[in-house]
Amino acid sequence: MLIIPCPWCGERDESEFSYGGRAKPLPPLDAPANDWQTALHVHENPDGWHEELWFHGFGCNQWLVARRHTRTQEISGTRAPGEMS
Amino acid sequence: MSGEGQIRRLAQGGMIDRAAPLTFRFNGRAFEGFAGDTLASALIANGVDVVARSFKLHRPRGVMTDGPEEPNAIVTVGEGPDRTPNLKATEVPLTQGLVATSQNCWPSVNHDFGAVTGLMSPLLGAGFYYKTFMAPQGAWTIYENLIRRAAGLGRATEGLDPDTYEHRHAQCDVLIIGAGPAGLAAAQRLAGSGLRIMLCDERSSPGGALQATGETIGGEPGALWARTVAQSLDSSGDTTVLQNATAVWLADHRLVTIAQRLEGDSPVAQRLWFVRARHIIVATGAIERPLCFSGNDRPGVMLSSAVGAYRHRYGVAVGARAVVHANNDSGYNCLAELEAAGIDVATVVDLRPDARIGEAARVLADTIPIHADSHVMATSGRKRLQRVEVGSNADTVAQRSFDADLLCVAGGWSPTVHLLAHRGTPAQFDPDAAAFLAQPSEDHLDLAGSAAGHMELAACLESGWQAAGNALASLGHDATYRTFDQSVVSGQLPPGNLAGPWCSAQGVRKRRKAFVDLQNDVTAADLESAIAEGYDAVEHLKRYTTNGMGTDQGKLSNVLAIGIVAEITGRPIAEIGHTTFRPPYTPVTFGALTGPHTGSNLLVTRRTPFHDLHLAAGAVMEPAGAWLYPKCYPREGETIDAAIRREVLSVRGSVGVVDMATLGKFELHGPDVGEFLDRVYANRLSTLAVGRCRYAVMLREDGVVFDDGTVTRMADDIWHVTATTSHAGSVYRHLTRLLQVEWPELEVCLIDVSEQWAGLAIAGPRARDVLAGVVSDVATEPDALPFMGFRKGRAGRHDARIYRISFSGELAYEVFVPAHVAADLWHAVMEAGTPFDICAYGYEALDVMRIEKSHVADGEIDGRNVPGDLGLGRMAKRDRPFLGSALLQHYGEQRKRQPALIGLTALDGITRIPGGAVLIDRNAGGRKPIGHVTATIISPTLGKPIAMAVLDCDSHRTSQCLCAVSPAAGLEVDVAVTAMPFFDPAGDRMRA
Structure with missing residues (x-):
């Protein structure tokens, strides 16, 4: 069970959040089907750092981006999705 | 006495x-x-x-x-x-x-x-x-x-467990797992530091191995020192000492699950702790290994360390005449205990050649004869050990035999590395220590004592002391280097010069019962035959032989088995590795795992604001997801089916009322709402006029139908959308994500008002008459409030929102008021409806009427169908993209399945079409399923059985010999495709 530092609420238990997958913008709505296909179904599944979305549904109802190491589960930081690289 | x-x-x-x-x-x-x-x-x-x-x-x-x-x-x-x-x-x-x-x-x-x-x-x-x-x-x-x-x-027991179980969450600065010498030394150093300390230990009193030996610390017997340290901790306010508490799982981010057994008068039988610690010291000790030889399972064969444990802890002599069998010096430690317990020792059988036996071990043996380079070849005795046969390692038959009722075995020590191994890093075999040793791979995690491979008391104490220093330093406290400075008298030998073989029954393995896993009866011969059959990887071997799969989870047998595999295959142990350590460390009862989450506490139960009124009206309540919702309102002597039928007919014939409070309801404010909704829903919404509602379908990113609902434009930049009860949460998450993450440039504010507004749908030909008696400050005539229209008004003293939306197919109004005045609305509707014999109807009647009108619901929106499959294809915008449109076309063409929603009726006009049935075509394809029934009723309105179904392929629509087959119910019903909606296809009634 992770501890996730919500940028708005501080450190909270994972049970307050739901997972939202990889933090990568969706393609534009008018992008070709192939782009959407790739965005939805081709995942990197890295052994290492992973930028991912979490929704603080039992907290502030905000989405956030966490940088998590998939092997050690370390979370090196979180930020608002608006600051997404 | x-x-x-x-x-x-x-x-x-x-x-x-x-x-x-x-x-x-x-x-x-x-x-x-x-x-x-x-x-x-x-x-x-x-x-x-x-x-x-x-x-x-x-x-x-x-x-x-x-x-x-x-x-x-x-x-x-x-x-x-x-x-x-x-x-x-x-x-x-x-x-x-x-x-x-x-x-x-x-x-x-x-x-x-x-x-x-x-x-x-x-x-x-x-x-x-x-x-x-x-x-x-x-x-x-x-x-x-x-x-x-x-x-x-x-x-397992039958009936309800009368015991009470509890879950408790706790936080601390340092959690010390194990109150043996290392854990207590750490605790002693941390006491008074101001840090919040938790110490947990599996036994009923602190001390660990100190309770089982005559070692002294600071001039005190070890067990007494342990008690003094624990008591001094207990009396300081920031420390919690848990006894009978086994740490069973070390999970991510230093969350430790501890199973505690409570004794005495405690009203709680067991408590499961979830402890989040800033720093953890694992001081879980080590477990002695047995030896593998023929007849090693006979009652009277015990671990050598158990002799001292039973004497010191319980004042028990575990036998009368002993043979000691060892492959290392620590096996000689029990000799003093045996003597003190009055147990004669016949001999020490040491697997090692004479030269490898330590000098200190010889001193402990004193006058007891040592058979070096020898092993126990067999044991005998029916209900308890009686004789031990001994031969030299070169012999194939026993040379000597000894009368003994106790055989103390000493095969070295396995550090208890389980908790660390739960973190995913395998322990490494250290040939010098003849043990798997673990290294903490994370910050704020320390290993101390014999769990870390320290096998002498002084080293254990020192390592605990230093682990505490690490904890202090890592938490920003003063950690000036100091050593543990109390005098230690041990006299216990470490397992020096440990030597194999791991299985002393080599050569005779095939014939004799040399057990590796005593609980699962796995012998060395079993391991050998499994390896011969190709199961030589430890994980395969474990499953094929069941070695280590008992309730002890191989605490004695796992390393032994790996050693024997090494001997059989000639591969080094380090290369073979160990099987995965999985939590829990020891079995935890289901009661403790479940804790208080049983019965009505198992899941959250949601009640609508009308709940008590439903009960007063005689409703039979049924769970619908998390909600408790009225199924129907049977009257005195009425069956469920009769009640449902009566409710449907009264709505169709006059008027009825149903609870709508479970709908997901969201308000959207801002200038960009129209644009946002056009992106999110398949159909066009930006053109919706103020005061109008529109049915809308939302797709997933991959084009599959996600949810449906109604969108209402309440004011120029204030909109209201609904989501189905079952998707209320996921739609909200979806919309917030799009607004916060994907399209932050849109000026839209989304507010979940699901719990703020409670509503009732008034449906039936007399609905307008009832509405007129309920609301005020609003015109309800058809011209003023047309079908799919919206008006604000008042219901009594309260604000009301009136939507002319129909799910039943009748003239219908959904009236919403602030949730806290829901009861006022209910009473007003019932009073206004009395002249028209208004009846409350439940979920079943609602479902019957929506099937008669062929509205899709959860059975059809099953996460596999695109809008076209459900007859909603024409709603989708063609001239602009929306979420899901890119793949809608793509999937539509590439799928093998081209489903189509159809209406069915039973050919004989009377037999109910079975629910959950698959459809087959009797003419073509034999018994191959070509579709399935999604909803089925006997329509009270039409007086015949009807059903909705999804065909895998639209071309089956013309089939003349469709049959609905339910293997579960043992039913086959011939059906024919029929037009939908089944009732009032022109929709005149709802537009009345």
Whole structure:
């Protein structure tokens, strides 16, 4: 069970959040089907750092981006999705 | 007073309370023990040798250890619903009146019928179940019944568990796992630091190994030192000491699950702790390994360390005449304990050649003859060990034999690295230590004491002390280097010069019973044959032989098995590695895992604001997801089916009212809402006029229908959308994500008002008459409030939102008021409806009417269908993209399945079409399913059976010989495709 530092609420238990997958913008709505296909179904599944979305549904109802190491589960930081690289 | 029957109880010593005798029953016989005993120590004290039968071969077994590693003494404790099976007698504290029984035996532990399977044991080797029960196909279910009865561990209880279980969450700065010397040294240094400390220990009192030896610290006996340290911790305010508390899982971000057994008058039987610590010191100790030789399972064979444990903890002598069998110097430690307990020692059999036996070990042996370079070749004795046959390692037949009722085995030590291994980093085999050692791979995690491989008391204390220093430093406290400065007198030898072989029955492996896993009856021969059959990877070997798969999870057998595999295959142990350590470290009861989450506390139950009114109106309530929702409102003497039928007919004939409070309701404010909704929904919404509603369909990113609902434009930049009850949460998450993450440039504010507004739908030809009596300040005439129109008004003194939306197909209005005044609305509707004989209707009538009108619901929106499949294809915008549009086309063309929603009616016009049925075409394709029924009723309005169904392929629509088949119900009903909607296809009634 992770501890996730919500940028708005501080450190909270994972049970307050739901997972939202990889933090990568969706393609534009008018992008070709192939782009959407790739965005939805081709995942990197890295052994290492992973930028991912979490929704603080039992907290502030905000989405956030966490940088998590998939092997050690370390979370090196979180930020608002608006600051997404 | 010493109980008469306690023939092995020493006259003095032990941590038991001799002033508190306890009586207990084991297998129906009454015995006496003392407070402070475990069931195992009390049984040994009473001279009970055979305490259980082994799992597979039903061989008699005795107590072998004094801890959680016990493979043999598995018992059922308690009677009736309070019965707990599969407990280790070494972990069961003796209490007054305790009732325990052996497992795996019938009719009794001393005369076991199943023991004849022992004669068949050559047939019960590795992979026995796999090989024997493969054929004929399908017969496994018969075999399984027989096997489960013959084998099987204890029986689970029937009926409700009367005990209470608790979950508790806690936080601390430093959690120390294990109150042995290392853990206590760490605790001693941390005490007074101002840090919040938790110390948990699996035993009922602190001390760990110190309780089992005569070692002293600071001039005090070790056990006394332990108690003094723990008491000083307990009295300081920021420390929590948990006894009878086993840390079973070390999870991510330093969350430790601890299973605690509560004793005495506690109203709670067990408590599961979830402790989040900033720093963790793992000081879980080490477990002695047995040796593998022929006949090593006979009652009377014990770990050498258990001799001291039983003497010091319980004042029990575990035998009368002993042979000691060792492959390392620490095996000689028990000699002093044996002497002190008055047990004669016949000989020490040491696997090692003379030159490797340590000088200190020889001093301990004193005048006791040592047989070096030798091993135990066989043992004999029916219910307890009587003789031990010994030969040199070069011999093939025994040269000497000794009378003995106790055989102390010492095969080295395995550090308890389980918790660290839960973190995913395998432990590495260290040939010098002859053990798997773990390294903490994370910050704020320390390993101390014998768990870290330190096998001498002084080193254990020092490592605990230094681990505490690490904790202080890492948490920003003063950690000036200091060493543990109390004097230590140990006299215990570390396992120096440990030598193999791991299995001393080499060469005779095939013939003799040399057990590796005593609980699962896995022998060295089983390992050898499994390897010969190709199962040489440890994980395969484990599953094929079941080695290490018992309730002890291989605490004694795993490393032993790996060593034997190394000998058989000639590969180094480090290369073979160990099987995965999985939590929990020791078995945890389902009661503790479940905690308070049972019965009505199992899940959240949501009640609508109308709940009490439904009950008062006679509703039968049924769970719908998390909600409790009225199924129907049967009247006196009315069946459920009759009630549903009456409710439908009254709505169609006059007027009815139904609870709409469970809908997901969201308000959207801002100038960009129209644009946002056009992106999110498949159909166009930006053109919606103020005061109008529109049905809308939302797709997933991949084009599959996600949810449907209505969108209402309440004001120029204030919109209201609904989501289905079951998707209320996921739609909200979806919309917030799009606004916060994907399209932050849109000026839209989303507010979940699902719980702020409660509403009722008034439906039926007389709905307008009822509405007029309920609302004010609003025109309700058809011109002023047309179909799919919206107006604000008042209901009594309250704000009301009135949507002219129909799910039933009748003239209908959904009236919403602030949730806290829901009851006022209900009463107003009922009063206004009285002249029209208004009836409350439930979920079933709602469902019947939506099927009659062919509205799609959860059965059709099943996560596989695109809008076209459900007849909603024409709603999708063609001139602009929306979420899901890119793949809608793509999938639409590429799918093998081209589903189509159809209406069905039974050919005979009377038989109900079975729910959940698959459709087949009797003419073509034989019995191959070509679709499935999604909703089925006998329509009260039409007086005939109808159903909605999804065909896998639109082309089957023309089939003339469709049949709905329900193997579950054993029904086959011939059906014909019919037009939808089934009722009022033109929709005149709802537009009235």
